[in-house]
Amino acid sequence: MPTFRLTVEYDGTDFEGWQRQPEGHRSVQAELEGALTAIAGAPVTVKAAGRTDAGVHAEGQLVAAAFATDLTPETLGRALNAKLPADVAVSGAAIAPPGWNPRFAATGKLYRYQIWNGVSRSPLRARRWLQIPQHLDLAAMQVCSESLRGTHDFASFQAAGSSVSDTVRSLARLDVAGQAGNAVLIEAEGNGFLRHMVRNLVGTLLEVGLGRKSPVWTTEVLSARCRSAAGPTAPALGLTLVRVDA
Amino acid sequence: MPTFRLTVEYDGTDFEGWQRQPEGHRSVQAELEGALTAIAGAPVTVKAAGRTDAGVHAEGQLVAAAFATDLTPETLGRALNAKLPADVAVSGAAIAPPGWNPRFAATGKLYRYQIWNGVSRSPLRARRWLQIPQHLDLAAMQVCSESLRGTHDFASFQAAGSSVSDTVRSLARLDVAGQAGNAVLIEAEGNGFLRHMVRNLVGTLLEVGLGRKSPVWTTEVLSARCRSAAGPTAPALGLTLVRVDA
Numbered sequence: 001m002p003t004f005r006l007t008v009e010y011d012g013t014d015f016e017g018w019q020r021q022p023e024g025h026r027s028v029q030a031e032l033e034g035a036l037t038a039i040a041g042a043p044v045t046v047k048a049a050g051r052t053d054a055g056v057h058a059e060g061q062l063v064a065a066a067f068a069t070d071l072t073p074e075t076l077g078r079a080l081n082a083k084l085p086a087d088v089a090v091s092g093a094a095i096a097p098p099g100w101n102p103r104f105a106a107t108g109k110l111y112r113y114q115i116w117n118g119v120s121r122s123p124l125r126a127r128r129w130l131q132i133p134q135h136l137d138l139a140a141m142q143v144c145s146e147s148l149r150g151t152h153d154f155a156s157f158q159a160a161g162s163s164v165s166d167t168v169r170s171l172a173r174l175d176v177a178g179q180a181g182n183a184v185l186i187e188a189e190g191n192g193f194l195r196h197m198v199r200n201l202v203g204t205l206l207e208v209g210l211g212r213k214s215p216v217w218t219t220e221v222l223s224a225r226c227r228s229a230a231g232p233t234a235p236a237l238g239l240t241l242v243r244v245d246a
Numbered sequence: 247m248p249t250f251r252l253t254v255e256y257d258g259t260d261f262e263g264w265q266r267q268p269e270g271h272r273s274v275q276a277e278l279e280g281a282l283t284a285i286a287g288a289p290v291t292v293k294a295a296g297r298t299d300a301g302v303h304a305e306g307q308l309v310a311a312a313f314a315t316d317l318t319p320e321t322l323g324r325a326l327n328a329k330l331p332a333d334v335a336v337s338g339a340a341i342a343p344p345g346w347n348p349r350f351a352a353t354g355k356l357y358r359y360q361i362w363n364g365v366s367r368s369p370l371r372a373r374r375w376l377q378i379p380q381h382l383d384l385a386a387m388q389v390c391s392e393s394l395r396g397t398h399d400f401a402s403f404q405a406a407g408s409s410v411s412d413t414v415r416s417l418a419r420l421d422v423a424g425q426a427g428n429a430v431l432i433e434a435e436g437n438g439f440l441r442h443m444v445r446n447l448v449g450t451l452l453e454v455g456l457g458r459k460s461p462v463w464t465t466e467v468l469s470a471r472c473r474s475a476a477g478p479t480a481p482a483l484g485l486t487l488v489r490v491d492a
Contacts, residue, residue, distance in 0.1 A: 011369045057370060081366055089367040120327055121335040123257045124303060124374070124486075240370075 003066040003100050007092035010058050013127045017054040028088055035083040040067045049102035049244040055236030062102040062244040108191055108245040111198045113238045115184040130238035136209040138178050143215035144208040145174040155225035159196035196233055204231035249312040249346050253338035256304050259373045263300040274334055281329040286313040295348035295490040301482030308348040308490040354437055354491040357444045359484045361430040376484035382455040384424050389461035390454040391420040401471035405442035442479055450477035
């Protein structure tokens with residue numbers, strides 16, 4: 001029984017997230033499992049590197065699927081893309097070691113958050129960019145991002161109600177970059193992320209960018225180890241899981 | 247009665263094009279006229295620089311709207327964006343000379359056509375990129391584009407059934423560029439375009455890129471002055487009206 005390693009891309013707009021939901025609610029997991037089950041002729045369940053929230057996109061989610069088949073990875077990928085809806089596709093398929101689980105195999109993840117810092121709405125960016133009409137102080141956001149980089153206890157950036165005991169994570173990269181035409185990209189790369197961590201990091205950077213807080217506030221937020229100390233959770237639509245290293 | 251010059255952005259996916267259609271069919275013109283009529287309290291009609299086809303997007307369509315009002319352009323722009331649906335917005339508003347008509351005032355237009363030259367579907371590009379899984383010979387397409395640049399009779403690239411008498415146009419630019427990650431961008435800039443001209447140019451470039459025709463074929467196509475001599479019309483979804491100069 002081969003274990004397949006699938007690279008999956010999806011537009012999260014019309015999904016209630018990665019994870020399977022009750023009947024009548026769309027999830028990426030249910031779409032993939034449905035297509036795999038139809039191909040295998042028997043129930044197939046999958047495991048992902050990370051459970052993205054409702055509205056979050058993925059360019060390179062990693063997924064494991066194990067089931068009895070003679071299909072090559074290439075043929076399986078083509079068969080899946082013929083069955084999957086327009087907003088999910090498999091961009092890569094390979095054979096993984098037996099029992100491979102991308103959640104535990106992942107050594108790093110890269111997330112990108114897209115902000116459209118324009119005065120008016122941008123319809124062509126409506127599905128993937130958070131619009132912020134006010135001036136953003138990018139230099140202040142960059143100072144703030146520097147103090148968040150590295151290994152810290154990120155308890156203040158964890159979703160309220162989470163019960164993870166070890167909240168220490170390493171952020172190899174947290175970059176804020178202004179691009180042509182009012183675009184601002186925030187990239188976060190690390191060995192692991194707490195629930196809502198990237199969106200809470202972005203929400204905190206935005207408090208500084210909007211001038212509501214000074215960049216030094218970030219140090220206070222980190223040391224508080226309390227969700228209410230940080231900025232609000234940024235909306236899901238700006239976030240993309242770009243890559244999982246495994 | 248001021249004449250407003252509006253820069254309009256739209257995601258063409260869910261529209262049957264720019265032009266007003268019979269009841270029950272969505273058009274960008276009808277959305278804009280509806281919003282303007284609500285603001286003016288009396289019927290307002292608009293004129294655009296170009297009537298984009300169903301499924302074609304615009305970053306910078308130019309539109310004229312004249313009606314009696316005391317609103318400043320800035321206030322009008324904000325009021326329109328509050329009323330317009332998520333897939334249309336006004337990104338700029340200014341006062342134009344009385345009687346200004348962007349169709350006749352336009353001295354140039356820039357179109358971009360986006361091709362995703364990847365083996366598998368890309369859900370995040372589904373609304374704005376034409377997927378072509380086969381290998382594209384970009385060098386051959388570039389040779390082809392060079393012979394199409396300049397002033398020519400583009401009758402072979404005009405939609406069948408068009409009745410324009412003068413089919414001579416000048417293409418200042420027709421560039422084919424490979425980008426990172428399987429993206430191919432074709433940009434066409436000129437003083438005017440015949441109906442379906444950009445999509446027919448792209449369809450012809452693709453015949454060459456796919457190896458079905460040699461680059462020298464392009465010269466034959468031009469001199470034939472007959473629609474059936476050129477390649478097929480490329481799908482609308484890859485096309486964006488980037489900018490109108492006026």
